[in-house]
Amino acid sequence: MTAALDAFKNSKSVRMKGDFKDEGQAVRIDVHVGTTQADGSMQGSFGNAPSTVKLRTLDGRFYMNADQAFWAGTLGDKTxxxxxxxKWVLFPPSQAKEFKTFLGLRQFDQEVFTPLRKDLTVSGGLTTRREDVGGVPAIAVTRPGGKSTVFVAASGAPRLLRLTSTQPVGEMPEGTFDFSEYDAPLNIQAPPNPIDISKAR
Known part of the structure; x- marks a missing residue:
């Protein structure tokens, strides 16, 4: 299990797909995360309006692209x-703290897997069982009474395949998150002419 978490942190890139709740609303995320960048989308009802939001991070900068309903509901300003x-919108670090998890794999590891490691190494031992994740044989690892389960590939490289939790894990909300496409090449570039959110209002 530890080897799988370390392999995640040391990978060049990983695709993450997840389903979780944000303030009671169902959200689905699909994002490719590299060492210092990420690119993907998030679907859900934000501000009571269904939207698909594009997400992109690059070298510590966070960008978002969404429709009028999303921005009006999020900012409380229809104009x-x-x-x-x-349009692509640039958020300064001070206004993008809730998305810092997606600034890169090492950041993700720090915000999510560091507290997870602590949860899975406390006294009480671990339980394991065999299970498939998307047709791939896996070993599910959890702590008795724990709220999180880690699924690791049963053969080959020690790959993390899935994380499920019934409570937040660090900066990650409760839900189910799948991990795949390890070390796939990424070519993520900053969007052209983004609008600085700090100057938009």
């Missing part, structure tokens, strides 16, 4: 929402 409709 600004209309101005940002379909």
């Amino acid at each position: 600004t929402g209309a101005a940002l409709d379909g």
Whole structure:
């Protein structure tokens, strides 16, 4: 289990797909995360309006692209929402703290897997069982009474395949998250002419 978490941290890239709840609303995320970058999308009802939001991070900068309804609901300003409709928006680090998990694999490891390691290494031992993840044989590892289960490939390289939790794990909300496409090449570039959110209002 520890080897799988370490392999995640040391990979060049990983694809993460997850389903979780944000303030009671179902959210689905699909993002490729590299060492210092990420690119993907998030679907859900934000501000009571269904939206697909594009996410991108690069070298510590966070960008988001969404429709008018999302921006109006998120910012509470219909005029600004209309101005940002379909445009890439740059968030300064101080306003993107909730997305710091996706700044890169090492950041993700620090924000999510460091507390997970502590949870799975406390006294009480671990339980394991065999289970498939997307047709791939895996070993599910959990602590008796624990709220999180880690699924690791049963053969070959020690790959983390899935994490399920009924409570937040560090900065990751409760839900189910699948990990695949390890070390796939990424070519993520900053979007052209993003709007600085700090200057948009």
